[in-house]
Amino acid sequence: MKFFQLVSLLIFTPIIFASDTIKVKEIAADVYVHFGKHELPNNHNHGEIANIGFIIGDKCVTVIDSGANPTQGKALKNTIQTITSKPICYVINTHAHPDHIYGNRAFKDAKVKFVGHHKLSRAILTRSPYYFTKSKEQFGNQLTSADVVLPSIEVKNTLQLDLGNRILELTAHPSAHTDHDLSIYDSKTDTLWLSDLLFREHLPVLDGSINGWISELERLEQNSYTYVIPGHGALVTDWKHSxxxxxxxxxxxxxxxxxxxxxxxxxxxxxxxxxxxxxxxxxxxxxxxxxxxxxxxxxxxxxx
Amino acid sequence: MLFKTYLTSAIMALALIGNAHATNDENIWQQELHQQYFAGKNIEESNEIIKLEAPYRAEDPALVPIQIKSQIPQTANKYIKKITLFVDNNPYPFVGEFELTPASGKADLAMRIRVNTYSYVRAIAEMNDGKLYMSKTFVKASGGCSAPIGADLDTAMQRLGKMKFKLQPDTKMSEPHLTQLLISHPNITGMQMDQVTRFIKKSHFIDTIKVTFNDKAILTAKTDIAISADPNFRFYFIPNTTGTLKAEFTDTACESPTSRKVCTTGKSYMQTYTIKP
Structure with missing residues (x-):
């Protein structure tokens, strides 16, 4: 058993190549999304199943969800650097599920601020022991306390972030998909980044409140958006229908x-x-x- | 890259086989639990007094529904006095002990538990004459004790202590009646604790429950962290007269999830329900 532990440790330790990037699509002007596959997190995809991405302003870039592990986070960072030379100023985490936050470590830098719902820190801290075990056993990720990156900016109701001639409006939702969902609205392209408040094709996963989720959907249904980005599934161009x-x-x-x-x-x-x-x-x-x-x-x- | 993938799969497969073997055995029961809880006593393995039922694969390891079906009626001469439950491979295997009386009419129990890894779940019935019978079943689950505390923690904390009785409307007064007791309590295992901020400081769980009908005991239980958040118990009693069904519980907080040496007594809560003919 000792031998296997040693070998698996060597194999699972991510080897990061500077040139590794991930496939992204510019769905609207300077709004980039990497679309995840509809798979269960496993040892082949290493949990990399969520839609993640970034938005570029005149001054700087914000990442929206960093991926499932530091390797995916690094690949996302490399991708950003091939597209723009502007610095990354924010990493927004839409909620604490492991496919959305464990790329955070790759972005740690004095100039980068991490942003989340005011209940995000608690969720990350109380869930990390569980996710670390699961991630190691089932997805082949070796996560440690260094992968726990908490938000330094917490959103209680709404918050505006200025990326330079581009203001993003962040909304902290009441309990819905989880008890700490955050969405991002970009008025420049009329895009709502809903993350896991919306699932398409992939069955919605309830980890918050069914009553809360239904009432948030009914409220958001009243609005119209040119684009909506779900946490799992294809880009939405017909919101009320999708x-x-x-x-x-x-x-x-x-x-x-x-x-x-x-x-x-x-x-x-x-x-x-x-x-x-x-x-x-x-x-x-x-x-x-x-x-x-x-x-x-x-x-x-x-x-x- | 391809080689790495194959090697990784092979190692994962071996690790899984290793785990399955390590947990699908009787070691913890035979070497520890039997001695600790039933020292020197013979226990007959049989499904003829009680039969334990649980899903073979747990969909939600923090919320595994289990049922104990009694195979004999509760009579004054012969009745099941106590049922004790264990999950062998849980960090704290003792789930709870439930004392029953002939007043139950039927010694069936149902509840939701946490199962932390592949494990036997076992129920031991003690008869009024002292004889012991065991029923067991294997459950495949992962992470039930360290799993997040319910989906909506703030709602759970606000509601802490609330209780509800639910009785089927078609109560026949002379027959054992299926009764549900819902208790709102996060029943924190202490294993969700984070080392950084210690937001979750320690385990915080229900340790005693007592249900009476007109002050006569129906169900008296000692419980522990393996009971799911918002505990839900089903049991029987005979509502043969007008009266008051009463539930009381107390909670406790222990420094370690796996030791009961240093604990602080918590609060007590009470709820009544009027039975009318």
Whole structure:
């Protein structure tokens, strides 16, 4: 066992080549997105499954989500440097899930400020022991306390960041996908970077509040945007239409669970029966649906 | 690069096989738990007194629904006096012990637990004559004890101490009646603690629960960190008269998730429910 530990340590230690970059797409003027694949985090993709990217202003660049590990973070940084010579001034983390934050270390620099929801630090700190173990066992990432990078700018309600002739409006949301979701709006291109508040093709993953998530979607549905960037899935160019599948899934999940609770049924019953009509519409349904039922049930059984 | 991928997969595969072997055995039970909790006593492995049911693969390791189905009625002459639960490979294997009485009518129990790694879950029934019977089942899970404390921590903390009884509406007064007790409590394991800020300082969990009907004990339990956040218990009692169903619980905070030597007594909470014919 000792031998394997040694060998695996050597193999999993990321080797960073200065030339490594990742594929990004300029979806609007100076707004770049790397689109992740719809896979479970595993030992081949090393957890690199989320949409991440950056926005360039006249003065400087902000990163939005840094990736799943320092290697992906470094590759994102290299990519930025091949596209612009402007300095990176901010790294915004949309929430604490490991596919979004563990590239942070690659950006650590006195000139770079890390930005997040005011509950992001707590979420990162209380979750990191769990994610580190999981990340090592399942995705082949060796994360350490050096990978815990907390925000120095915390957003309580909203905050404006100026990248030079480009003002981004950040919004801290009430509990929805997680209890610390942050979104970014770029008025210059009318782009809303929603991250995991919106899933497309990939089954939405509930880790916050089903009631909160539905009401945030209903609120945002009233607005119109030229582009919306989901945390997982393709770019949205028809917002009101594209948010419907996720809204429908969450509404059905809630409706069927509430009905079972009214009938005096239990979590075990819900896991077997709730919202399976949605199975064919989503990728990774079998991987996340039952967990979603558990999380939603635990919330809804406390409704009066 | 390709070679590296293959080698990595091979090593991961070996590591997984190693783990599965290490956990799918009786060592912890035979060498530690049996001695510690039932020293010198014979325990018969059988599903004829109680049968433990749990999902083979846990979808959410922090919320694993388990059921104990009794195979005999609770009568004054012969009844299940106590059911003790363990998860062998949890950092603190003791889940809880649940004392029952003939007043339950039926000794079934259901609850949600945390399972930290591949492990046997076992339930030991002690009869009123002192005989012991064990039912066990294997659960594949990962990270249940260090998993984030519920999805929405602030809501959970605000609601701490709230309780709800849920009874089926079609109560037949002379028969054992399925009753659900919901308790709002984050039941913090202490394993979510971060070394930097110590935001989560220590474990904080429910250690005793007592349910009575007209002051007669129905369920008396000692519980620990393996009980999921917002504990949810199902049990039976016979509501054969007008009266008051009452639940009380206390909580505690311990310095270490795996030791009960240094603990501070917490608060107590109470909730009643009126039973009408």
């Amino acid at each position: 948010l419907q599948p996720q809204k429908k899934y969450l509404l059905l999940l809630r409706k069927e669970i509430r009905l079972l609770i009214q009938q005096g049924k239990f979590l075990e019953d819900a896991i077997k029966t709730v919202a399976y009509s949605e199975q064919k519409r989503w990728k990774l349904f079998n991987e996340f649906h039952k967990k979603n039922i558990s999380t939603a049930f635990a919330e809804l059984e406390w409704e009066e």
